[in-house]
Amino acid sequence: MRQALIIGNWKMNGNLAENDELLNTISKSYDSNDEIEVVVCPPSIYMAQISQQLLNSKIKYGAQNVSANRNGAFTGEVSTAMLHDLGCSYVLLGHSERRCLNHESDEQIADKFSAAVQAEITPVLCVGETLTQRQSKETFLVIAEQISIIIEEVGIKGFEHAVIAYEPIWAIGTGETASPEQAQAVHAQIRRQLAEHDLNISKNIQVIYGGSVNADNAKALFAQQDVDGALVGGSSLNADDFLNICKAYN
Ligand code: 13P
Secondary structure (H helix, E strand, C coil), rough: CCCCCEEEEEECCHHHHHHHHHHHHHHHHHCCCEEEEEEEECCHHHHHHHHCCCCCCCCCCCCCCCCCCCCCCCCCCCHHHHHHHHHCCCCECCCHHHHHHHHCCCCCCCHHHHHHHCCCEEEEEEEECCCCHHHHCCCCHHHHHHHHHHHHHHHHHHHHHCCEEEEEHHHHCCCCCCCCHHHHHHHHHHHHHHHHCCCHHHHHCEEECCCCCCCCCCHHCCCCCCCCCEEHHHHHHHHHHHHHHHHHHH
């Protein structure tokens, strides 16, 4: 039985006061709830604040990116060891905003994935197609390739303690979400691909959906057999919205 997982990706939002208020409200409501695993991903600069605030909380936290390098002359980068130091247990990798705006390649993402696995930080591999790719019926192909390259470089065992987030690019921040059926079809395809390499991993891995998830559409998405939770952007910045998405799982 896969545990439900809801991750809030704060992207480049928040400040000390806002983070404090948001987490206080979320943790008060969440800590009595064992069913769902909740993770927040703040900007790295606030990781120390978040680690202190969540010291006695079951809410976990993750980073939005990490370097593939161990340490050294990499100005502006953050290593897996640094994230580990602050008790960070997840890292988002291959988010489309990093693929598009920072030109991260599949190979770079695979290197980061490998670094995260070695540091025992759970990678959350984000995959997804553009609108043009969906319209040209390339969705499955694009996603299969994004996953294949990780399997080739890291090996299927790398997915033993990983999460996959299906985030169609056309649904991110647009208010337009994939239909539950569209999400289910892709999630099932992801599991079929993994099953070709390792049946247990394909059955146990959490595959979550991201792209304009809100309290209204979450329930129908979560009702799908292969949708194990959500990667939430905008709606994770408001405590009530985020909590309502968590409640939708129950
Ligand atoms: P929105 O929920 O704002 O569409 O963002 C989704 C996302 O990119 C989460 O990583």
